[in-house]
Amino acid sequence: MKTMGIIFRRELASYFATPLAYVFMVIFLVMSGIFTFDLGAFYLRGQADLVPFFNFHPWLYLFMIPAIAMSLWADERKTGTIELLMTLPVKLSDAVLGKFLAAWVLTGVALLLTFPIWITVNYLGEPDNGVIVAGYLGSWLMAGGFLAIGSCMSALTRNSVIAFILTVAICFVFVACGSEIVLNAFTWAPQVMVDAIAALSFLTHFDSISKGVLDVRDILFFVIFIGSWLLASAIVIEIKKAN
Amino acid sequence: MIEISHLTKRFDNFTAVDDLSFNVAEGEVLGFLGPNGAGKSTTMKVITGFLAPTAGSVKVDGHDISVDPIAVKSLIGYLPEGAPSYSDMTVLQFLEFIADVRGFSGQEKQRRIDKVVAEVELGSVIHKTIDTLSKGFKRRVGLAQAIIHDPKVLILDEPTDGLDPNQKHHVRQLIRNLAKDKIVVISTHILEEVSAVCSRAIIIAAGRIVADGTPKALEARSRYHGAVSLRLASDFDLQAALASVAEVASIEQNADDPRRFVVFPQPGNQVFSRVLDLSQAGQWPVTEFHLVEGLLEDYFRSVTQGNAAKGVSGTPVGQQAGVTA
Numbered sequence: 001m002k003t004m005g006i007i008f009r010r011e012l013a014s015y016f017a018t019p020l021a022y023v024f025m026v027i028f029l030v031m032s033g034i035f036t037f038d039l040g041a042f043y044l045r046g047q048a049d050l051v052p053f054f055n056f057h058p059w060l061y062l063f064m065i066p067a068i069a070m071s072l073w074a075d076e077r078k079t080g081t082i083e084l085l086m087t088l089p090v091k092l093s094d095a096v097l098g099k100f101l102a103a104w105v106l107t108g109v110a111l112l113l114t115f116p117i118w119i120t121v122n123y124l125g126e127p128d129n130g131v132i133v134a135g136y137l138g139s140w141l142m143a144g145g146f147l148a149i150g151s152c153m154s155a156l157t158r159n160s161v162i163a164f165i166l167t168v169a170i171c172f173v174f175v176a177c178g179s180e181i182v183l184n185a186f187t188w189a190p191q192v193m194v195d196a197i198a199a200l201s202f203l204t205h206f207d208s209i210s211k212g213v214l215d216v217r218d219i220l221f222f223v224i225f226i227g228s229w230l231l232a233s234a235i236v237i238e239i240k241k242a243n
Numbered sequence: 244m245i246e247i248s249h250l251t252k253r254f255d256n257f258t259a260v261d262d263l264s265f266n267v268a269e270g271e272v273l274g275f276l277g278p279n280g281a282g283k284s285t286t287m288k289v290i291t292g293f294l295a296p297t298a299g300s301v302k303v304d305g306h307d308i309s310v311d312p313i314a315v316k317s318l319i320g321y322l323p324e325g326a327p328s329y330s331d332m333t334v335l336q337f338l339e340f341i342a343d344v345r346g347f348s349g350q351e352k353q354r355r356i357d358k359v360v361a362e363v364e365l366g367s368v369i370h371k372t373i374d375t376l377s378k379g380f381k382r383r384v385g386l387a388q389a390i391i392h393d394p395k396v397l398i399l400d401e402p403t404d405g406l407d408p409n410q411k412h413h414v415r416q417l418i419r420n421l422a423k424d425k426i427v428v429i430s431t432h433i434l435e436e437v438s439a440v441c442s443r444a445i446i447i448a449a450g451r452i453v454a455d456g457t458p459k460a461l462e463a464r465s466r467y468h469g470a471v472s473l474r475l476a477s478d479f480d481l482q483a484a485l486a487s488v489a490e491v492a493s494i495e496q497n498a499d500d501p502r503r504f505v506v507f508p509q510p511g512n513q514v515f516s517r518v519l520d521l522s523q524a525g526q527w528p529v530t531e532f533h534l535v536e537g538l539l540e541d542y543f544r545s546v547t548q549g550n551a552a553k554g555v556s557g558t559p560v561g562q563q564a565g566v567t568a
Binding site: 003006007010013014017018079080081083084086087088089090091241 | 321372
């Protein structure tokens, strides 16, 4: 537990030691602004809520999160520091969790920095702030899901660009499988199968959380999803670290 | 005490380490020699717990690396090949990170960092990012992280690779100072380094031990051991002059310098004094006369290639007791 904290702090500090953290946060804020106000027609809707803001998050994360996650393990292997890290008295689980949490906190900070939009909507009207808090929580959980996939993909290769592309591809599957287009293509299939596919999607679970419905099952979905992909990361690292 | 028994490491269908067994005791500085791809680094990676062995066991101070890896890793200081470190950190941040992971805090942490910084002379670059350092400094940062917890076992994979002669000298000095109550295992290509710092040398080839002994003992197994190197001023039939000496096994002429010869003794015999007496009695036109003590390099080649490299190329570079006539 203590070593996890040490690794977490090192990783987080290294995001801020390079321009990475700042570039990520600025692009994230600019993009979420464009999506909300331009594509989401924030004002035209005339409603005091953040639905257009949260609606675009899955698509925004699809490209932003893999950029953070791609270097998690690929860089360690490329520079050989994985050999240093894995020969220190550190448990693999501590290393995997510490790195993941550092990246997750970075996305959390970026998410919190969108607070002006929350102030705006409170200035303009009287939104249900409980729903907004749920939306932020759901969005952060979803970011964790993306990151956990990215952690595993990054462990698969020493090339961070390949890790990026793999992460985008797999995340896309988990986002798109809940969309109308994909589900409509499965009209021939039994309803159970369509439901199962939809249940795997980030969209299904994120939508209900961001509408203010804090169902334990949706939260559990993300927690188990993150846990499974992190476990897969640890297994992949164990197998691939020698190459 | 490191106990390695029947250690085997296979990658897919390539056997990097093949049934290796040896022990290393406290106070020993073990030089791990072998051609590229012989399995040196792989063996070190297994001892340090980075790779899991395919078969066999590694025990450090009684702890089995497969059973209790954290305990073993706490005992070992390891400099991986190429001295990797987190290049976006400053030297101080990096050493603080290592000290944290090693479980030091407060005054003790500060004291240990100050000590290693002084030992490997990093004071001038302590606040620079590792990225901007020269190769020599990066190597020293790697050494500093390996010794910060004063480990019982120090494993250094090519510690002087890429250093200039002064830095090499400095690192060897450091290893000698550290070695007193520790186990030090170093891998190297530089054979003079083994003679300079190691109390024991193991030569491995294709994952197996082909020689194990003190550097002096290994040198003595070289066919150059006890040979006499001499240079003549004019043409002289050395073959005929030495025909009567039974202890002489062969005489080789240097390809580059036809007046330079090496006289090899029969195994276990000495020819130095006989050849010296004959040369003085026969008034040979000798300008140089050396006793060759044996060449680790020659022995290394002979055991790692299967047969000794033929032909004498240039002056032997080993330690020589010179007598100039």
